[in-house]
Amino acid sequence: MSLKRIDLLICCGSGCVSAGSLKIKERFHEVLAEHNITSEVNIIETGCMGPCDYGPVMVIYPEGIFYKKVTVDDVAEIVSEHFVKGRPVSRLMLHDEEKAIAAQKDVPFYQKQVKVALENCGYIDPESLDEYIATGGYEALGTVLTEMKPQDVIDLIKESGLRGRGGGGFPTHIKWQMVHDNKADEKYIICNGDEGDPGAFMDRSLLEGDPHRILEGMMIAAYAMGATNGFFYIRAEYPLAIKRIKMAIEQAKEVGLMGKDIFGSGFCFDAEVRTGAGAFVCGEEMALIHSIEGMRGNPTPKLHILLCRSWGKPTVVNNVETIGNIPTIFRKGAEWFSSMGTEKSKGTKVFALTGDIKNTGLVEVPMGITLRELIFDVGGGMIGNHKFKAVQLGGPSGGCLTVDHLDTGVDYESSKNAVP
Amino acid sequence: MKTLADLKKIREKAQEDMKLRGGNVRIKIVVGMGTSGIAMGAREVMKTFLEEIAARNLTDVLVTQTGEKGLSSMEPVVDLIEEGKPKVTYGNMNPDKVKKSGG
Structure with missing residues (x-):
């Protein structure tokens, strides 16, 4: 039986690692020791949480609070404010206009997602x-x-x-x-x-x-x-x-x-x-x-x-x-x-979103949602609100779809039929 | 591991270790950790809760914390939230009272 009261999940997917998440983890160990609360916090390295553009990201339980773009210098504040005094650090949260979004489940990026294959990815320690x-x-x-x-x-x-x-x-x-x-x-x-x-x-x-x-x-x-x-x-x-x-x-x-x-x-x-x-x-x-x-x-x-x-x-x-x-x-x-997906394409599909899109990262959505939803709702739309021109779908053997195809469903049949 | 029952045993133990991430929580204890709370010993109160819970092996009790609760004259202030029951707020807490409230 442990005295742990906080689970600190640090995303150690390759995107966050290259953004410095391992150094942040080390810093947490140091600062927790300084505050003498090492025994109260579990530090867990997880797989990819998805929103790679916001990396390094982390989620803190039991509240499920989501922090983005954390740096080594932010660690002292997270520990003294959030862990010691129970005051989550609002400036590290995502913001919807002026309002801070505290909980991971309320982050718009996750709202239309349904995780089946990725159910545990970013939630458990993959080495355990x-x-x-x-x-x-x-x-x-x-x-x-x-x-x-x-x-x-x-x-x-x-x-x-x-x-x-x-x-x-x-x-x-x-x-x-x-x-x-x-x-x-x-x-x-x-x-x-x-x-x-x-x-x-x-x-x-x-x-x-x-x-x-x-x-x-x-x-x-x-x-x-x-x-x-x-x-x-x-x-x-x-x-x-x-x-x-x-x-x-x-x-x-x-x-x-x-x-x-x-x-x-x-x-x-x-x-x-x-x-x-x-x-x-x-x-x-x-x-x-x-x-x-x-x-x-x-x-x-x-x-x-x-x-x-x-x-x-x-x-x-x-x-x-x-x-x-x-x-x-x-x-x-x-x-x-x-029960998920379309008549012929069942379940969900994992996508890697990359390019001039706000929320690059790893997502899982029900088969058949439209490209528009995938790019604008989950992906957050174009960087700088520029006009969308085209999306390349399915790698070298796939094809490019333009603005005319934004209402194409992402499922096997629709995407195949859409490519000219 | 040879049977589903063996697996279940491991699972129950493992879920226990992961309860902070949303396991089966019956009682949530929220300790006010604002400046006045800390000054009045809220950290000691929280630590005692953690120790008592561990000692009594209460697997479905979660300790968490919050900021200033506003009731400075009653610090340390602790909320006890039990599923399906009205929230109970305790004031002027100290480690001795924690041990009693657990009994």
């Missing part, structure tokens, strides 16, 4: 297995392994309407079913973390901010299709993501959440990280598989249009964000998931 478990982590895996047959798992994903978040939007359950139906002595699952589109950092943030979620999702998928080995293919430019996933694998193995006979179900699973050298083409399934096999990352034709094979064995390649949705779908149900 216990914190992931506290949010309900590994409960879905336990239930799946002890109460469901592999086919039930695939059927539930079918019912949820989950489609690949890497961009193609292929129904996830069809991929799983193909590998499930293919008899083989070994099968593999690969988590595609080869995110290479300029300005994109959705997958990196997820791997860095909530690694156990990706591990849990991968194991549920593996059980459904009968895979016993998994690979995380993560590019070398993402050292923190690689470190966090490796750490999560070690932690899970230590307590028996990965390895042999998980939850006493007889299901065995092992996973490892393979580092990509950063070739854009290796995000393509077959090129990625060849790279993992130790060969040159060349895309090659598949024998069957849907079925991938690595080392000749049936293999599923799922994107990080796709896998990140899976634990929550099993915890909250297929119906809950499919």
Whole structure:
């Protein structure tokens, strides 16, 4: 039992780290010691909180107060005013015209967002297995392994309407079913973390901010299709993501959440990280598989249009964000998931907002909200209230949309049809 | 860890450690920490609350603080907010009274 009365969550996503959040953390340790209240405050490094433009950002509980653009020099004031005297520092809060917005939940940036894959990102310590478990982590895996047959798992994903978040939007359950139906002595699952589109950092943030979620999702998928080995293919430019996933694998193995006979179900699973050298083409399934096999990352034709094979064995390649949705779908149900989004695009989508926009950062919104809402409500509109000209959507294989397309919904069908 | 029950045990302990971030809170104790409150010993009062809560293993009680409460002649002032009940304000608090109020 601790005497802690404050949880100080410091965003240590890559954006905030480059803006100096680690130095701020060190300063907090010093100042708390000066005030002799080290024992009363938990300092927690979290993954990306989202509003990168305001970095370094932090949230202070129990009040849930949100501070932006904090500098090392602000730390003394936060400690003496907020922590010691209970007077939150209004000048570090976001302001709506003249009024300070104290609580994180009231910040306009978050208002239209719905967090599923990013549920814990920026809220828990990604290096703590216990914190992931506290949010309900590994409960879905336990239930799946002890109460469901592999086919039930695939059927539930079918019912949820989950489609690949890497961009193609292929129904996830069809991929799983193909590998499930293919008899083989070994099968593999690969988590595609080869995110290479300029300005994109959705997958990196997820791997860095909530690694156990990706591990849990991968194991549920593996059980459904009968895979016993998994690979995380993560590019070398993402050292923190690689470190966090490796750490999560070690932690899970230590307590028996990965390895042999998980939850006493007889299901065995092992996973490892393979580092990509950063070739854009290796995000393509077959090129990625060849790279993992130790060969040159060349895309090659598949024998069957849907079925991938690595080392000749049936293999599923799922994107990080796709896998990140899976634990929550099993915890909250297929119906809950499919209640969000459009008729054909269910759930939410994570976006990285970059460019001449006020609130650059990491966001998650229901499928089908319009580009206008995404850019102006969540993103806060153009810097300096300049006129909006165009938005580039979906990386090099996507397209540019102009002001005429602002009412296009962000979902697979609408965005595909909008690109000329 | 071999069963869902094992997982649940770990979860309950872990949630307890994360209760400041919005767990299952039954009682919230708000200590007035304005200048007059601090001058009259509000910090000692708050520390005693934290210690007593820990000693009694009260997992659903949260201690937080606020600024000047305005009732300077009654400092330290403490609000006790229990779900579904009217707020109770205690004045002239000291560590001894904290220990009693917990009983």
